[in-house]
Amino acid sequence: MSNSIIIICSLLYLLLLFGVAYYAEHQLKKGKSIINNAYVYALSLCVYCTAWTYYGSVGRATTNGISFLTIYIGPTIMAALFFPVLRKIIRITKAQRINSIADFISTRYGKNASLAAVVSVFCIIGVLPYIALQLKAIAISFDILTKNAISGNNFFSDNTLYFTVFLAVFIIIFGTRSVDATEKHEGLVAAVAFESVIKLVAFLVAGVFVTYGIFNGFNDIFLKANQIDELKKLFTLSGENVNAGWFSGILLSMMAVLFLPRQFQVGVIENVNEEHLKKAVWLFPIYLFVINIFVIPIAFGGKLVFQNMPIDADTFVLALPLHFNKPLLSMLVFLGGFSAATSMIIVETIALSTMVSNNLVMPFLFRQQNFKTSIDKSIRRTILYIRRFSIILILLFAYLYDQYVAQYFSLVSIGLISFAGVAQFAPAIIGGIYWKTASKNGALVGIIVGFFIWFYTLILPSIAQAHLINESIISNGPFNIWWLKPQSLFGLEGFDSITHALFWSMFFNCTAYFVFSVYSKLIPQEVYQAEIFVDIDKYNSPGSDSIWRGTAYMPDLFSLLENFLGKERANNLIQNYAHRHKIAIDFGSKADPRIVSFSEKILAGVIGSASARIMVSSVTKEEELSLNEVFKILHESQQMIELNKELRKKSIELTKATEQLREANLQLKTMDELKDEFLYTVTHELRTPLTSIRSLTEIVHDNPDLEDEEREKFLGAVVKETERLSHLITKVLNLEKYESGKQKLNLTSFDMNLLVKDLYTSYKLVANEKAINLTITQPNSMLLLHADKDLVQQVLVNLISNAMKFTPEQGKIHIVISDLQNEIQVSIIDTGKGIAKELHELIFDKFFQAKNQTIKKPVGTGLGLAICKKIIEMHGGKIWVESEIEKGACFTFTIPNFEPGNTLIEHNESSI
Amino acid sequence: MVNNRKQKNIILSIIMLLAFCYPIFTIFNKPKFVGNIPLLYLYVVIAWLLAIILLVVSSEIKPSKKLQKGKDE
Numbered sequence: 002m003s004n005s006i007i008i009i010c011s012l013l014y015l016l017l018l019f020g021v022a023y024y025a026e027h028q029l030k031k032g033k034s035i036i037n038n039a040y041v042y043a044l045s046l047c048v049y050c051t052a053w054t055y056y057g058s059v060g061r062a063t064t065n066g067i068s069f070l071t072i073y074i075g076p077t078i079m080a081a082l083f084f085p086v087l088r089k090i091i092r093i094t095k096a097q098r099i100n101s102i103a104d105f106i107s108t109r110y111g112k113n114a115s116l117a118a119v120v121s122v123f124c125i126i127g128v129l130p131y132i133a134l135q136l137k138a139i140a141i142s143f144d145i146l147t148k149n150a151i152s153g154n155n156f157f158s159d160n161t162l163y164f165t166v167f168l169a170v171f172i173i174i175f176g177t178r179s180v181d182a183t184e185k186h187e188g189l190v191a192a193v194a195f196e197s198v199i200k201l202v203a204f205l206v207a208g209v210f211v212t213y214g215i216f217n218g219f220n221d222i223f224l225k226a227n228q229i230d231e232l233k234k235l236f237t238l239s240g241e242n243v244n245a246g247w248f249s250g251i252l253l254s255m256m257a258v259l260f261l262p263r264q265f266q267v268g269v270i271e272n273v274n275e276e277h278l279k280k281a282v283w284l285f286p287i288y289l290f291v292i293n294i295f296v297i298p299i300a301f302g303g304k305l306v307f308q309n310m311p312i313d314a315d316t317f318v319l320a321l322p323l324h325f326n327k328p329l330l331s332m333l334v335f336l337g338g339f340s341a342a343t344s345m346i347i348v349e350t351i352a353l354s355t356m357v358s359n360n361l362v363m364p365f366l367f368r369q370q371n372f373k374t375s376i377d378k379s380i381r382r383t384i385l386y387i388r389r390f391s392i393i394l395i396l397l398f399a400y401l402y403d404q405y406v407a408q409y410f411s412l413v414s415i416g417l418i419s420f421a422g423v424a425q426f427a428p429a430i431i432g433g434i435y436w437k438t439a440s441k442n443g444a445l446v447g448i449i450v451g452f453f454i455w456f457y458t459l460i461l462p463s464i465a466q467a468h469l470i471n472e473s474i475i476s477n478g479p480f481n482i483w484w485l486k487p488q489s490l491f492g493l494e495g496f497d498s499i500t501h502a503l504f505w506s507m508f509f510n511c512t513a514y515f516v517f518s519v520y521s522k523l524i525p526q527e528v529y530q531a532e533i534f535v536d537i538d539k540y541n542s543p544g545s546d547s548i549w550r551g552t553a554y555m556p557d558l559f560s561l562l563e564n565f566l567g568k569e570r571a572n573n574l575i576q577n578y579a580h581r582h583k584i585a586i587d588f589g590s591k592a593d594p595r596i597v598s599f600s601e602k603i604l605a606g607v608i609g610s611a612s613a614r615i616m617v618s619s620v621t622k623e624e625e626l627s628l629n630e631v632f633k634i635l636h637e638s639q640q641m642i643e644l645n646k647e648l649r650k651k652s653i654e655l656t657k658a659t660e661q662l663r664e665a666n667l668q669l670k671t672m673d674e675l676k677d678e679f680l681y682t683v684t685h686e687l688r689t690p691l692t693s694i695r696s697l698t699e700i701v702h703d704n705p706d707l708e709d710e711e712r713e714k715f716l717g718a719v720v721k722e723t724e725r726l727s728h729l730i731t732k733v734l735n736l737e738k739y740e741s742g743k744q745k746l747n748l749t750s751f752d753m754n755l756l757v758k759d760l761y762t763s764y765k766l767v768a769n770e771k772a773i774n775l776t777i778t779q780p781n782s783m784l785l786l787h788a789d790k791d792l793v794q795q796v797l798v799n800l801i802s803n804a805m806k807f808t809p810e811q812g813k814i815h816i817v818i819s820d821l822q823n824e825i826q827v828s829i830i831d832t833g834k835g836i837a838k839e840l841h842e843l844i845f846d847k848f849f850q851a852k853n854q855t856i857k858k859p860v861g862t863g864l865g866l867a868i869c870k871k872i873i874e875m876h877g878g879k880i881w882v883e884s885e886i887e888k889g890a891c892f893t894f895t896i897p898n899f900e901p902g903n904t905l906i907e908h909n910e911s912s913i
Numbered sequence: 914m915v916n917n918r919k920q921k922n923i924i925l926s927i928i929m930l931l932a933f934c935y936p937i938f939t940i941f942n943k944p945k946f947v948g949n950i951p952l953l954y955l956y957v958v959i960a961w962l963l964a965i966i967l968l969v970v971s972s973e974i975k976p977s978k979k980l981q982k983g984k985d986e
Contacts, residue, residue, distance in 0.1 A: 237942050286968060
């Protein structure tokens, strides 16, 4: 394939990356965050799979079988611990505005600047070769694609340089937008997630091609491999202490997946929402599983195809499609590897550049009196330039390492060596978030000792292998001291170099960490930070973060913030904070301690906690705090939080109570209105008979010469009207009694069947007189009901006499009683004039008839149905009507037949 | 509930570590085949898949209402 095509394709791919990143930032400006998504978060975590995975796994598989899988099984196990461990780290990071792994460690141990610097330096030493490895992978794959047999010629190395420059530009554009390093790199993360998709797809396509295109599936490959001794022995893991090697691989990758600077960057710093972890917990392991499915087939396939050809197993993924003359597939595979390499370089460089600028350059500058006094608004630009310059420097060093140093080393193990390097941070971090006694001295000594052993047991031998130092140091130990031999320290033999190095470095690292932690005296700042880190959930609430005591003036503090953040942003942040915590701000006088603490935290997001501390203390006069005071502050803030919680609970209760009160008030109002209405209708109803009584008696009074017959008639009418009046008054009083709950149910057990039957018999006569056909359907058995017999009878009488009233001659009335297991149902069906649908509910209202004067007024008080309804409801039953105009009506009620002494009583009581 | 999930996750990670390490690992580290697939490979693939399924279950599936009710009380 020609050079130009490949270069054009790679450049197009890089432009696509620019496009993705630009699109993501564009969307963010429109208020839509692409990286605020669990799937994108999980994909960005997959930056774990670098070119070392893409090309190197196959290479390792051809020599060690499946031992390469430890690198992916470890993270799967760690995924189960994302919730207990990673989430806690994320919470701390957000609360403390931490912006790198070095910042995390230094913030935990009292915001110590030297600790931050040491961690940063070790990160660079451990990871720079790893970045170089990615450049090397790009170079080699490029080389194979163009079939340039020898790598490292001038023409080619220029290409690597171009790519490096391109990447530098990309990272600078999308990685150094804001001076605040805690701000998310929207574009970069989107690009990295995109690259994760590309590398997975490319590798899977290559795997399918090899497994099913060249061979006939997995079975075929294993069958053929089984015939070759060299491959057959890879079906099992063999060698001395193979179990230890396997275990150390898993352990190492478990730590690496959290503590590699790039993993910390995407997993913690760029995390938008900790809820995304929920999906990442399983999506990330699935990705690792899928990308490894075809590694063994490609490794064995390559071995079978290129049996005696001198082709490096690391390049099988690319060499196989090329060998079978598939240019498009080869191009895709190349781009997959390219994406794996570039995504790693992008994230790792960002992470390292933050560390270099915040933990190495800035603390140095801030210690210079000249610099500190000359800080003005240009400082923001200075910081960005420092960061950009660090990016260029890191990439330049990686490039130089690749060009001039890498040739002396075998690069195969660089990945694992890096893993072992960053594993040295594990005790300080894990201990730091769970163990309050852990001290700065412990962490510092542990990390330094661990790194020294790491260097001595892993780096020194590879330097010797490259003939840069005398090899006898390796074979005989320095000064011929046998127990100092780097690869079998203290005589420990029989382990592979990584296991050996991991064991000794961890042994000394942990021991030093524990011993120095236990025996060193903590300074107040450390105690405070330890408390906050370990009990993050307890203190993770705004306003509880002031440990600062001393004198500070608002103008000094504000101008400091203004320089680093810009006037508008600094003003906004301070005003918001003050508003939230009800602190009165006077820009001309002393600053509240909380404002000082808050300012320091904001600055920490920009320049790291150690530098922020230096800067803030340069404009304020801090008083030394004693340990007791720190504990007092912690105790107070904890109490404050408890109090806040209590208050919140109280306020919720209050809101609820208010709501209830409002409802009650509303109810009262409607009841009041109803009462008025009721009074109005009652008086109205009373007036009608009164009027007729009055006029009748007036007639009798005014006409003494009235005939006896006439007088009799008038007096009879008066008596009738009086009866009606007293009847009405009784009913009103009854209704009032039921509604107010004054009426108690006189509960007895009786046979409902019998009651209805008796009523039926007594009404039968009246019905016959009116020529109405009254019938009844009832079960044969006894229907025992526990209720107030008189009241139930009243309901029945009311309903039956209503039916009689509205049923014309020759009509029919049918009474049905049925037993519905939990309740007894009685229906009275007539063939009267019926009731319109919209009135079905209204007829149960008090004085319904009175309110609906337009409707033809039937005989009666208009209270009967309302009383029925009340009685039935008091028994916990229901009453309703089914009817259509001119088609008769069916009144039905149900009464639950509870056992005596059951719910009914409760209902009864509650109604009182 | 969160605490419950934390505990489940820690137990899960311990089980996974045990499944993938000495001594259980040695049971399968033998030159045997299931069909044409080497026993060790098959074991790693199956154990890994199981681990992923357990991860999905532990983080995505909510405890049943009954259990949750038990917790509330």
